[in-house]
Amino acid sequence: MAATRRAQRTKTQLPFCYYEGFLEKRSFKDKISRRLWASLCGRSLFFYNNSKDNDYVDKQDLSSFISLTDDCSHDRKLDAARFHLRLEDDDIYLTAPSLEARELWKGFIYSVVKLEVPTSLNLLPGQIHMLREAVDKEIERLKDIAENSATTQASITVATTEPGDYLPVLSEMPACFHRVLREDAENLLEKNKEKGNLLLRPSRDGNSFAVTTRQDFGGPVFRHYRVTRIPAGGFAIALDNPITCTSLHDVINYLMLKTGGVFKPLVLEHTYEESIVYVEDNKENGEQSVRCASSSPVSVPTPKLPPKPAPRKKVSDPKESIYLNSDEDFSEEEAYVPPLALSKPPGRGLVHQTSMPDLQIGPGGALLPPTRPRSATENPATKPRRSTPPLAVAESLSQSFNEELKQKVLLRGVSD
Template sequence: LGDLMEGRPHPRAVHRRRETITALPLYHCGSLLKKNLKEKDFRNFYGELRGTTLFLYKNDTQDTYSERLDLGLIKSMDMESPSTIFTLSLPLEEVQLKMDNADTGEEWRGFIMTLVNKEIPSDIQMLPGQKIKLEEMLTLENKRNPQLERPALPPRPGFLQTKDTPDMPACFFDVTRQEAEKLLSENPENGDIILRPSTMPKNYALTLRQKIDRGHVLKNYRVTSTSAGFVIELETPMTVRSLNDVLKYFLEKTEYRLRPYIVAQPYDTRIEDPDMDDHMKKLSKRGEFA
């Protein structure tokens, strides 16, 4: 009634108008504050969580958003205690979101973490009705944008690749950054690029050894797994469909000067006859063979 008397449009009418701009489903909304880590002060916004995108409006009557955050690209999310300030690490920036109180912050945390991890946080403290909304959102989001499954990791011993993951590049090894750099430095004949797990769950990293004027340099790149594919986190992020496409992208960008790191397997060069070996041993013992 107050909105009508002041001539302000009803929030439901505003939500419907915004739906004409984007077809993304509305999961959660409310007032919040936001700033980049480089900024000194927070700014007031009205946020709408549609799909995995957080649209930020100057107020709850604005038809078009001022800013947007793609939460599907989040690398990490840190919270201050009590959970009223979130720090989101995105490919090109780090931002902070601030809520009015801990209850509001916990609600926003539940929606964001459920979308990012594709599961409801086990430690979430929300009312039963709010948890039902999270379950409904998760069901709808999984139908709308099925989660890409992460291929199984090859076993660490012997650095052997598994036969059950044909989509995994042959240069993938379950090693750390330090182990990958050591392999590339000590065995340059095997190749220059290693794809490996990242320290972040469900993400990957690419380590390469590249020749420069002064010798060689080791570089590491982050590859983020999202519902849209795999994001190579460069100055201008590049999204590709598979890990093989990640490898292909680096090969093309280096004009195929680099090679995937593949451990050469030893091969035998002689065919042995066990019976003949026994015969030769007997002759040697009798002194008939010198």
């Protein structure tokens, strides 16, 4: 089987270009040096035949950067300046058209790889400002890649031959990647058919990807292609003869290349409102109208705090036991209110009964009231005299009369 030609990424799909210009490139792989148009996009050097080409002919990744030094050997061109780019897997000899261009190339390469502006180069203040902007953009780009990689690693992973070992998708996702399902992908392509007809999405099983395309053939026609992850590295388009690609970008470019540019990736740009727009209800007729708020700055008044209430004085409850400790701390300013004095009821207090009185039974089995014990403090001299009731007087008179009557009867009997 013939080797599949690797699809290239176009300039629109590459990262932001920090610096570009003509360079003569020669390495151990190249027999002769070639004059190419070089573009520093992200942490990679892309080489084109000329500045108008859309597809690059060579790419050099700078992630394995070791050093960058000047080459003092003379060139056939007196104004040219050489420098040596040393990587872990290759040595590249580059020639810039001038000394100033060489300093700029060295400054941008150092800034992108080290993420700091070099201080040992002879650069103008404006050029140093350009290097600082490149460092800020590269830091932001790497941050976005790390966030996308973390999200993709959590949602889409493919198991290798060893259980528990996973290969996350660490490469940068294409711009046409949309996290939608099959039905949503078809609706998205149908609504935005003027912007593109191809998108990349996660597969339903969560372990692979899928490419969804839309074309008009008597109506909308949708097709879906499965893209699986190869454990050894890369991706494969699951066709009758599987097509292997090194990255998801190459998957998209391969489909575009094989169809002669018929497939166009769907890239949606997020738009944001430039003014505050809101819907207002009319209370009189119940109709709604769209209003646009003014964008003039408005000073928001600082809300005033309510006054702090004064501490209330605690009045002690007279019924509360004086032996109970309160959980609250009272300040010295709180006035002490003495407990109210309870007035004693008039009259003599009740004599408390300490023993059970003896019960007395009268004639007929009736209970008689208990006899009240004489108080220890009560004596005949201090005991108040009680008035004799009338019944007692009548009984005493009847007894004396009976005694007198009996004596008379006895005397008459003696005389007879």
